Amino acid sequence: MIQTQPEEIASPAPAGRWEPRILAFCCNYCAYAAADLAGSKRMQYSANVRIIHTPCTGKIEMEHILDAFEKGIDGVLVAGCLEGGCHFLEGNLRARKHTGRIREILEEIGVGAERLKMVNFSAAMAPSFVEHVEGIVETVRALGPSPLKPSIQRESAGEP
Numbered sequence: 638m639i640q641t642q643p644e645e646i647a648s649p650a651p652a653g654r655w656e657p658r659i660l661a662f663c664c665n666y667c668a669y670a671a672a673d674l675a676g677s678k679r680m681q682y683s684a685n686v687r688i689i690h691t692p693c694t695g696k697i698e699m700e701h702i703l704d705a706f707e708k709g710i711d712g713v714l715v716a717g718c719l720e721g722g723c724h725f726l727e728g729n730l731r732a733r734k735h736t737g738r739i740r741e742i743l744e745e746i747g748v749g750a751e752r753l754k755m756v757n758f759s760a761a762m763a764p765s766f767v768e769h770v771e772g773i774v775e776t777v778r779a780l781g782p783s784p785l786k787p788s789i790q791r792e793s794a795g796e797p
């Protein structure tokens with residue numbers, strides 16, 4: 638399901654300057670279509686965001702999102718169809734419940750609930766897609782790097 642591993646995402650920042658790294662899990666139907674339409678219309682949005690194509694937001698397991706944060710991603714957007722419009726009936730409702738729970742976990746462990754957001758689009762909502770993408774980039778930029786980053790860097794250096 639996930640086509641890109643978080644560690645494969647190159648930082649768009651010049652050396653030495655931190656830029657947020659964001660994953661956007663987009664369902665195959667409305668959300669991806671809105672992202673695609675934004676591209677077709679040549680609407681500009683931040684290069685900090687990598688889109689992960691998923692069949693439905695209801696197929697995103699909690700561990701996919703937590704794993705992204707554990708690998709050093711600074712923020713995650715979960716984008717699905719409008720409520721009542723999920724092509725798998727209630728996948729987006731399941732995803733909203735999961736993202737709510739993960740936001741609680743992120744808050745409890747000091748990462749911050751604001752780093753995860755769920756949004757809903759119709760296929761025609763390209764401007765809204767761009768607005769939400771830019772919104773999470775700005776939110777995460779204001780929060781700074783994920784607090785999990787230092788421990789990831791220590792682990793990759795072989796430190797306990």
Ligand code: FES
Pocket residue numbers: 664665666667668692693694695716717718722723724725726728729
């Ligand atoms: Fe879009 Fe389920 S198919 S959220």
